[in-house]
Amino acid sequence: MKKRIFICLTMISLIFSSVIPAFAASTSLTVSTDADTYLPGEKVTISGSVFQDGQPAPELNPRLSVKAPNSSSVFNWQWSEEEVEEDGSISTFFTLNDDAALGEYTVTIVAAETTETTTFTVVEAKEVNVVTVSTDKQSYVQGEKVTINGTVLRDGQPAPQLNPTVTVKAPNGSSIFNWQWSEAEAKEDGSFSTSFTLNEDAVVGNYKVTLVAGEESENVTFNVSEGTTPEEGFILTDKNTYEQGDKVTISGKVLQDGEPAPQLNPRLSVIDPRGTSIFNWQWSEDEVEADGTISIFFTLNDDAKLGTYTVKLVTGEETKESTFTVTEQTLDKQVTVSTDSDKYDQGDTVTITGEVSQGGSAVTSANVKVTVEKNGEPLKVVTVQTDDDGNYEYEYxxxxxxxxxxxxVKVTALDHEVTTTFMVSLKSSGGSNPPGNPVPGPSPVTPDKGNNGKQDVALSNVLTQINNEKAKNVLIKLLDGNVAANVQKDVLQKLVEKQKGLTIEGEKATLTFTAKTLQKLLEKANGSLVFAAHKVEHDMKGHKATSDVFDFTVTNTLTNKLITEFEQPVVVEIKVDTTKVKDARKTAVYYWNEEEQEWQYVGGTMTENGTMMFKTHHFSVYAAIEQDKTFADITGWDWAKDQIEVLASRDIIQGKSVDVFAPGANVTRAQFAILLSRALNLPQKAYAGVFSDVPATMDWAAPEIEAAYHAGIVTGKDDGTFDPYSPITRQQMAAMIARAINYQYPTLAETEMKQLSFEDATQIHGYAVESVQLAFSLGIIQGKQEGKIFAPAEFATRAQTAVMLYRLLDIAEEF
Structure with a gap:
């Protein structure tokens, strides 16, 4: 009996020992989606993991299924052993149909009889409303006109049907202005503008403007002071809406009974939507400006709370408030475009490629709109999609x-547009010329003429000029209507060796390159170069052209690539039709900015030979343009009117609006740096973060400020800031002008210095004395009160700035 029991126990033990391991293996699965809610047509990314006994288990070949609300299968996937990552992670994606059913979807993953599920919801795409509102200024006085601007869009279209309504409320909460936008007033871009005039006895303090459109609303605030001498201070931010991570600049004034009150030691606090103070500051008496102005900035955290923030300024027993809104940080969108060459012949294939990414990750299956244009007219418009790596390609x-x-080539993706350009040349036809091209005949002089408007330049053609020690430049004249010179490599080498420049003279355009520029070009090309001045047709955007439009190019014949940037400026002359010129001072050269789709100021001087001469660091499309601008509010400013009109006509200065210049308003340090940069056509480089308070997001000024810094015109402050928003004083402006003279017109800096005759000359700060003296000696500065005083610490007005800048350019013979 015992023996039988022993045998039974032994058999049971053997059975369990073979079965237990099978039950002991534990499978663990996870599954999730990259979002809980999607719209029809959106991409769904699914990720998870597969483990067995705590170890990655790719051998289980996990299976995935996604079922719609009606239980129908919309996506299935099975990972092979190789597709499971070493750490056991798995991922895949699919795109919902544009007509995908609304409701809850179930995602199921199965491996080794273990199941894990998750869900997501597909919701109806809602119409996107865009509502913005702003005022033309942040601070007004009683009796002043307030202009309110805004935008109301639904899915990118004007939306007056949303019944946009503007309400303005005084500090006491009473409504003082109401306005509703009618459909008849709808503009093509969805923008609107309205205005009203404050009462002479308007309540002093912060006013709130509210724009309501449908279910959307937006607010902005402005300050009203009493008369021209406010009795109380105010506090404002530089914008009404910021994104997470943005810089917030706060400024205001501390006044008591209408007088600056630095002794009140103003305290500032910024409070987030939860009521938590996130930034605090107190100004000492020395930190408040003489006129009571205060300013400070801070940077929002990348995860700053969304919503309305309150800015509080406490001075003595008084508290002033302002508000701003923080919205979610927009992921950085990157779209690139390039062609496989910069230059093609007729009949060639242009391969267009690029990449689309967002937040540093490739965007797959993104729609990419590719447009090929000539002179602003679309020739081909197609839509392609990015691949799994975010790349796209199209052959034109x-x-x-x-x-x-x-x-x-214009490429649009993720609501972001980028452009590139390429050149098309006449295709050689083996000796016969295409219709419209002059047939080359016997040349009376060397160099030789080539086909298709291109003239070949060999060393034997120019050796005599190169060996002439008195000649600074070698001149090549384009003959019989040729528009390009094919300069051989040995010619370029000899020019660099002899330190000779090169001038290429065509019928209506002349290009001059220094020896240093030729050396850099030779280093880039290591072969022959084709220098060309093509006359082209181009949309002038309503501008009056006084010359032909030219597309200047330098082509590397080895790679067929264009060279468009030059470290040293190239001197260019283009023939002007003088019969079209009314005022040569208002005529200047402009280039076509492809990205901005507008003509932008370059400069230039009208010569006695009827040409416009200018310098440029890059080649593009250029033309001479004359404009005639004026402003309604400069009547009576006779001492500055002509100078303002000339500089405005050359796009060096701009008005506050089409009709308003505001000649008596102050100029900030940033604005004056921009004016100098435009006037001198300073070369711009990639953003370098030179000043801590001039971020890359300050794109309306940062390129010009940094260009002025690289030229030695602005230096900033000891703490590494530039203080861009502070009004510029007359002595600070003189210092910048003097540095500009040393950079651009060094011979003017050698002018014999005159003794300063101003009664307040001793009040000029030490750093500015020599600058003021140079500007005075050149006649740029003439003083105030008939030359009795200079007023060095006084803020410069827009009219004074225009006059000084005009005098600088006039003395430098830039007109």
């Missing part, structure tokens, strides 16, 4: 008789 076939000249 040029016609065998395609128009020669510059073409533009």
């Amino acid at each position: 076939e040029l016609a065998s008789d395609a128009t020669v000249g510059s073409y533009t």
Whole structure:
């Protein structure tokens, strides 16, 4: 009996020992989606993991299924052993149909009889409303006109049907202005503008403007002071809406009974939507400006709370408030575009490629709109999609008789547009010339003429000029209507060796390159170069052209690539039709900015030969343009009116609006740096973060401020800031002008110095004395009160700035 029991126990033990391991293996699965809610047509990314006994288990070949609300299967996937990551993680994605059913979807993953599920919801795409509102200024006085601007869009279209309503409330809460936008007033871009005039006895303090459109609303505040001498201070931010991570600049005034009150030691606090103080500051008496102005800035955290923030300024027993809104940080969108060459012949294939990413990650299956344009007219518009790596490609076939000249490729993705350009040349036809091109005949002089408007330049053609020690430049004249010179490599080498410049003179355009520029070009090309001045047709955008439009190019013949940037300026002359010129001072050269789709100021001087001469660090499309601008509010400013009109006509200065210049308003340090940068056409570089208070997001001024810094015109302060928003004083402006003279016009800096005759000359700060003296000696500064005083610490007005800048350019013979 015992023996039988022993045998039974032994058999049971053997059975369990073979079965237990099978039950002991534990499978663990996870699954999740990258969002809880999606819209029809959106991409769904699914990720998870597969483990067995705590170890990655790719051998289990996990299976995935996604079922719609009606239980129908919309996506299935199974990972092979190789597709499971070493750490056991898995991922895949699919795109919902544009007509995907609304409701809850179930995601199920199965491996080794273990199941894990998650869900997500597909909701109806709601119409996107965009509502913005702003005022033309942040501070007004009683009796002043307030202009309110805004935008109301639904899905990118004007939306007056939303019944946009503007309400303005005084500090006591009473409504003082109401306005509703009618459909008849709708503009194509969805913008609106309205205005009203404050009463002479308007309540002093912060006013609130509210724009309501449908279920959307937006607010902005402004301050009203009493008369021209406010009795109380105020506090404002530089914008009404910020994104997480943005810089917030706060400014205001501390006044008591209408007088600056630095002794009140103003205290500032910024309170987030939860009521938590996130930034505090107190100004000492020395930190408050002489006129009571205060300013400070801070940077919002990348995860700052969304909503309305309150800015409080406490001075003595008084508290002033302002508000701003923080919205979610927009992911950085990157779209690139390039072509496989910069130059093509008629009939060639142009391969257009690029990449689309957002937040540093590739965007797959993104719609990319590709437009090929010539002179602003679209020739081909297609939509392609990005691949799994975020890349896209499109091949554009040029016609065998395609128009020669510059073409533009525009690419739009993720509501972001980028552009690039390429050139098309006439295709060689083995000796016969295409219709419209002059047939080369016997040349009376060397160098030799080539086909298709291109003239070949060999060393034997120019050796005599190169060896002439008295000649600074070698001159190549383009003959018989040729528009390009093909300069051989040995010619370039000899020019660099002899330190000779190169001038290429065509019928209506001349290009001059220094020896140093030729050396840099030779280093880049290591072969022959084609220098060209193509006359092209171009949309002038309503501007009056006084010359032909030219597309200047330098082409590396080894790579067929364009060289467009030059470390040293190239001197260019273009022939002007003088019969079209009314005022040569208002005529200047402009280049076509492809990205901004506008003509932008370059400068230039009208010569006695009827040409416009200018310098440029890059090649593009150029033309001479004359404008005639004036402003309604400069009547009576006779001492500055002409100078304002000339500089405005050359796009060096701009008005507050089309009709308003505000000649008596102050100029900030940033604004004056921009004016100098434009007037001198300073070369710009990539953003370098030179000043801590001039971030890259300050794109309306940062490029010009940094250009002025690289030129030695602005230096900033000891603490590494530039203080861009502070009004510039007359002595600070003189210092910048003097540095500009040393950079751009060094011979003027050698002018014999005159003794300063101003009664307040001793009040000029030490750093500015020599600058003021130089500007005075050149006649740029003439003083106030008939030359009796200079007023060095007084803020410069817009009219004074225009006059000084005009005198500088006039003395430098830039007109």
